[in-house]
Every structure is written in C-alpha cells, then in structure tokens.
Amino acid sequence: MDFRLHSAKSADHALEIAASLKDGWRYVAGGTDLVIQLRRGVRKSDDLIDLSSIASMQGIKEDGNGFELGALCTHKDIELHEGLSAAYPALRAAARVVGGHQIRNVGTVGGNLANASPAADVAVALLALDALIGAKGSNGSREIKIDDLFVSSSKTTLAPGELIEHVRLATPVVKTHSAFLKVGRRKAMEISVVSAAICLAFGANDICEKARIALGAVGPRPLRAKAAERLLEGAEIDAGLIARAAAQARAECSPRSDPRASAAYRSKVVEGLVMRGISQCVGVS
C-alpha cells in the first residue's frame, strides 16, 4: 500500500485535485472498505483524495421538507440522530448493524453508496426510502434518484470525478412505516448474506399507497422488487398478500453462490425477510 494523500478543503477543491491527477486515483472518506482493498492488493491507487475534512459535507440537517445527510455523515451519526430514527426506523436499523462500532464511527454514508456493494446495508435502506443523491462533478451539481445510482458491484452512474455531496430524504407522509432486516452467520460484525428494507406508506382505510422493497446481496446491485411493490400498492395488506409479495420479491432476485452462502439459501431467506419486513410495517400501522 503506497499512495499520495491529497487533502481536499471543499467539494470544488476535490474536483480540482481530481482533474489534475492521472487515472487511478480514488476519493477516500472513512476508508473502511477502500483501505482494506488497497492493503490486500485487490485495488491499487497511486493517489487518494481525502474528503474527510470538507465541512459542508458533514452532519445531518433537518428542515420542513425532510433531511439532508452530508456525504461524510457516519453510520454512527445516523444511528444517533433522533429525528431521522423516528422518521425512518429502517435507516437506523441498517446503520447500527454495519460492521462493529469502530467501523460505524468512521464509515460514511457517501462511501457506502459510492462503493456500490450489493451487500451495503445503508445503501439498501436508502433505496427503500427513495433517497435523492446530490452529486457534484465538473459539469456542476445534480440530484440522482438512488435507484438510478447503482449499476453493478462497485459500479455507479456517477461520472468520472463526480462525488457525492449529500443524500436527501423527504419527510415521510403521516402513516409511513419502515423496517430493515438482515441475515448473516453471526449476530454482530457481519456483512449481510441477504438484507431487506421495506417502506410502506398507508392512506385512509389502511390501504397501502406506496410500497418500496429494497434487497441486498441477492443480485449484482442493491435492487428493488418492483413487481412485489405493485402487488402491495393500492391493496389492503393481509397475510395472504404478504406471502404473495414475498414470493414475488424472491422471483425478482438473481442471487449468486459464494463462500458466504449458496444461491438457494439466499433465495429462500430473502422471501422470509420480505415477509417479516412487511409484517413488521403492517404490525405498527
């Protein structure tokens, strides 16, 4: 592991540094995944641009429209933010099961998204919450719908040099309930073998008006089970429908076998997680 570290003072400064470097550079914030990859020789970078001291990208802001999470917000910041936790329990549930305390104190939401691991917990939760990703590149700023961000494992639609500045979440409508569940081989310090984030918004008469089902580690990217979502939307959710939606979600996955688990197990378990996640949301509604 041998690299030059460039400290960026602002997002614009980071872009400036990036423009001056030859290919092979990387942005680094918490570095919880990148440093390990560099150390193991899986990835090689001669230059790292350190974003961690950019003041404008820190913290969580709350206004009448919702929340703005700076890209440098740590998993621990999310876990401990009361307003955010009350609005979106799924996000807190995801943030508090990323690695161990040391990882959560350092790892950032921007990194979790830009790293684009299909097993990233916070990314999966944000996918269920329709987050908007504020990005800045040489062509200026734009907002990307989170579902349009992920391409495949470690690939996003961010342009070369474009960085994530913030993540926006709208204030949930009154009867919104969310849940995040994951399975792994142990009960802590675990990378998800499968994860599921569910967010359901209910209208009058307990009709489900909006459903989001986001799934982790069952495809090349964090994915939405959109056909399963459509089964729920406009319906009054009962046990039978939950089972049908879960089976549909399972059908929308294309899990792989790897040393962590087989495709068959992932496939079976994703159905169970979705069933449980929807039940949790319905249970509190």
Add this chain to the structure above:
Amino acid sequence: MSAPKEFEVVGKRLNRLDGEGKVTGAAVYASDFTLPGMLHGKILRSPHAHARIVRIDTSAARKMPGVRAVVTGASQKLNRFGNFIKDFEVFANERVYHVGQPVAGIAADSEYAAEQALRAIEVEYAELPAVFDVMEALDKAAPLVHPDWQSLKAAPIIVREGNRCSRTVIKVGDVEEGFRNSYRVYEHVFRTSPVHAGYTEPRVAVAQWTASDQATVWCNTQLLFDTQSTLAEIFGIPPSHIRVIVPGIGGGFGGKLRLGMEHYAMALARAAKRPVRVMSSSEEELTAALFRQPATIELKTGVDRDGRILAKEGRIVVDAGACSGSGPLVASTGTMILAGPYRLPNANLEGISVYTNNHPNGSIRAPSGPMPNFATESQMDMIAEDLGLDPLELRLRNILREGDIAVNGQKMTAVGLEECLDKAATAIGWDLRKPGPNRGKGLACGWWMTSRGSSGSYLKLMQDGTLTMMVGVVEMGTGALTGAAQVVAEEMGMKLTDINVVSADSLTTPYDFGSQGSRTMFAVANASREAARDLLEKMRTRAAKALGTDEQALVMRDKAFWSDEKKITFAEIAAQANTAGGGLIAEATYIAPAVEHDASRVQNHFSPAWPSPSFHVHATDLSVDEVLGEVTINRYVVAQDVGYAINPTYLEGQLEGGAVQGVGQALSEEIIIANGHVKNGNLTDYKMPTAMDVPKIEVILVTHPSVAGPYGAKGVGEPPTIQPPAAVANAVAAACGKRIMHLPITAEKILLG
C-alpha cells in the same frame, strides 16, 4: 471427624500475578519485541496445491530497495522436520505440495519493502495432479502427496501406507458378535471442517545469530524446548546453541505448539547477518496456519432393548494436510473419544490420518476432541430418539462409573461424570426439553486426559524473604503459573504475591514439556510443591540452628519460624544463608505416574492410558428461527469434573472461553477450502463468535479429586472445547427436528438440509 482443612492460598479467588500488566497494557508480548538494527521478513508462498518448481529467479528482488537477504530452498541447507514424520521443508526444494507452502523469504529494512520485493521473485511452476479429499487420497490410484514417503524418517509408532500416514486401533471383545446380539444397530457418518485456533496475537519471531552456530529466538511458542530441538534439527546445530525466549504470548490454544515463524526468522537472520523479525499477517493466519484437522467419522453402534451399548465400531479419518504434523496423534487419541466415557463390552475403533494437498494442520485445544465427540454424542441422541428414551437416561445407562474398566482396559477412578450429568441437566431444566415451538435443549458428555510430560522447578529464597520460582513453561493466558504459585505459597506459608515467577527462557529455566495438554498447572505445581517442601526443610534446619532448638519444636507462622517467643523470619534466614551459607535454593522435577491399561487392546496408540481423566457435560437451550434457520443460544451450561479448583476464577474463565470456542466450531467457524485454496482467508469471512452470539456461560465445578493432582486438581484447559458441537447439534434437533451431521451447523444447513 475433623473439619475439612482450610487453605490460606489455594482454592482462593486471588488476582493473577501477571494481571496488572495485562490489564494496563504494560505487559510485553512477543510481537512487541524489537532489537536494534532489526530487519523485517516476509514469505513468498506457493499458489499451487501441487507443482514442480521449474525455476526460481530472485535476481530482480535482490536489487529492490531495502532488501538485505533473499532465501530459497536452494540457498541454505536446511534439514526436514516434523513431530512424527520428517515431511516438512522450511522452504520448498523441488516441489510444492500445498497452497501457501513457503518458497522463498526476504529480509528488508521494512515489512513494506520486503512485501514489495516478494512480487519481484519469479517462480515457474509445472502443475502436478493433486488430491484434496481424504477418501480419494486413500484410493490406490490417487496421486501420492509424498511419492518419497518411504524414505521420510518417522517415529516407530507410525504405520504408513502411501497417503495414509498413521493408523491406530483399539479392539476389545468381538464386535461382530456384539452386533449380532443387538436389538438395533445404528450406522452414521459425520464430518467436521477445519477451524483456526483463534489466538489474538499472530505468530511472530525475532531471531539473532550471536555466533556462526549460535542463535537466540524471541517468539510466541507454547513449547520452548520442542521449538529449541526442532530448530537445532533444522539448522544442524546443538540444541543448547539455540536460546528460545517467550517474552509474552497473546493466546495459543494449541495453534502455537509447533514452529510458526521461528525457522524463517532464523534462516533470514543468518543470511542477512542482522536480527530479523517475521510476523504472519491475519490473511496468512487464516490461509497458512495450522488449523484443526477436518475429519470424517464413521460410527456403527449396536444396543440392546434398554439402550445398553453392546458393540461399537468406528473410524475417524483425519485430514492431516500435506505434512502429517500432529495428524497421527489426533487420529490416535480420537479413538478414545470415539469410545466416549461409556462401558463398551465390544469395540473396534480405528484412527487414521491421511495426506492430502490441503494446508498442513495442527493441534488445536483438545486436538482430537470435538470431531469424534460430535459424532458419538450426536449418535447417542439419535439412538435415544429411535428407542423412545430420554437422551439423559440413555447416557446414565451407559456411562463409566467408579471402578469400571474403560475401553483401553484402564480402571476408572475419581469419576465425576454422573454428577456432571445430574447437575448440568438440573441447571438447564432438562424436565422441559422443548419449552416452546422451535426451542429445544441438548446435552453432550465427554472425557479427556491430563497429559503427562516432565516439568522442572527451581526455587530460590530471596533476600527479602520472598521466593522466586523458575519454570520452563509459558504462561499463555490460562493463569496456570498463578495457580502453580498459589500451590507454592500455600506450601511455604507465604502470600501469593510473595512468589516471583520467572518463566519461558530455554537457557535459564528447567526443561518442561510445555504449555499443552491440560497439564501446565498440574505438572508445574507438582514439581514446584516438591521443591518447596525441600526448600522449607533446608530453611527449617537453618532456623533450628539459629534459634538453638529442635526442628520439631519449630512452628511456621507469618513467614517466620517460631520457638516459643523467639523467631527467625524467612528474610533473616535468607540473609544468613546468603552471607554465610551459600544461599538457599531447591529444585524438583515431576512427571505424572504412568497409568495401567491393557496393552493387548491397543495398537500404535500414542496415549493408550489416560492419566487423571476429567469428565464433562455441556447442556444448552436454544431457539431456531424457522424462517431464517438462525440459531440463538438462550442458555449454556458447563459442568466439569475439575478434581479441585486451585483458583476458581481462572478455572471458570477457562471453561467459559473453551465453551465459546466450541460454540464457534459448532455454529459459525470454518476455513472454507476448495481445491486447496482457502476461500475465506480474512476476519470478515472467518466467523468467530461475538459477544452477541453467546450468552453468559454458566459454569458448575464438580470435584472428584485426582490422587496425582495438586490438591486433587485435574487438567482443565482443553475439555470445554470438546462438547459444544454435539450439545448444540442435539439441541437443534430437539428444537426443530433437523439433525445436522456436518459441522458447522449453519442456518443454511438447517433451512435447506
């Protein structure tokens, strides 16, 4: 009737002598140790499971910045080594026979420079056919891992044939007759996976040559003297020319019994003419350490209508990996675990170890315990279920009791097994075995030995009236040396803190078999106690002379000898002896007495009789998530016959830690290997249990004293890792009806199995 004798120091929950340094961080471990001018070594390892080395070119690496020495098999004449068969090479010569086998080493100014230079070494390999499955390896048509096996030097007890590198048999009665008379006969096959010892501190060594044929090595081995003699053998110099010192060790659990980095550090230091430190990375630990052998266990048991065992036939096939290591020992001792602590009128039990092109394995805590115990104790529950019997009752009908003859012909004494079963069952609430849906309880019992082997102890009375105890073992975190010091303090009428412990220097401390085999406190305390008695006699003689009285008239109290109102303190005795008497020292050695067994029942057995056997029962109450297959342990109880608790606090700690380690092997830990390549060689994917995975371990100490043990103590360290896989498997079966016969018991196996 007299009241039981009260002791002042033994049996007390006193703080460890090395406790403060370890809690504050002041303690020095081997990985903290540095020398001026020290270089850093790194190892280039084989990417192939079996290949001929066509060419090695180190010329580019030698020119890299900071590189001071490069060593290959060709550049230094180093002898082969191995505990039972000389089948290890320090650096590969003509062939590599496992992935991760060292091919070259580099010493450089920094670890980073050494690592970079490794990439500049060019090695050309020609791949050869390899074998990874023990059953395939036993086939006559399989490629030989060591085509030259017949020319490899081996211990006489080793019986080899091609890839089979050892065979041990225990035979009693006539199993065929037993099966014919059986009401039912059960046949099952169980399998286990390799696991890592899980020590926190990676293996590390700093070596310095002090003359052309003399070296000192600072390392974290558990066995000073075995390391010394093995290094002497490799480098072809007298053992006394190699000084092995263990500054401190961050856990061992058997994974540091055999050479770790010592030989690489020595070879590189010799080439560089500078001290060299080599430490394995966590990736190397998880891909190239000595793992617990995976095993296949075939078990056939015949019982009568009441569930009494009439015949047992079994075979444990141990995957030794590409070098035999402790595989032969593990397979051999495994036969005793196959038997289990049961009365067996007829038995035919075989243990074999087999070469494959997998990474060589080692001896992890209770090396042959968990694998055959998982098989035997799982099968006991399967038999109970089939016969409609309570698994506890089935065990009570078969267990060894006081005076029974075990499978090896040994007469059993101090047998606390029934009490362990009763107490564990009561504690876990056995009456309610299925307390709710998807929740169940299971138990497993087992036995183990207190290994023999010599210990020596030197004692000297210090000027201030305290005592220094010098022993050749390593305190590896068990508190064994605090326990031994408690025994000495009791004997001497001193406080525990009056005992100064010096240990783990092969030059200055007496020979010791080492920190292994549940024997450390047992043997060191016995030797030291003997030495203390001798020292005390010498002190008494001096005291009597000084006070002008008979030795018999002296009373020892408050670190002084008294004759009526006159006294002489230990400090005064020491001062007097030092100035006018040449000082006061004593020494003693100890080896546990041999235990009688029936030699006609065993063939090529490494430990045919079990000194001071211990008995243990684990019971657990767990839940299985019906949707996800995940296991949650609600409660976990360990009842162990420890003979006597010299220091209950550290004894409980050992039993808790061992149980947690065993739960890891039961539920989550496995080195996943495909075609000789480890697939989860990092701590993200090798899953040792966290605090969230294990509840508080409830420990019950049962005490049936061993005649040989200090104050009746038995060996305690290894046993708690033996029973968890079977106890958990039995509880999972009780909870959800799924019987998992291949460790680990993952959620995936429960859900899809």
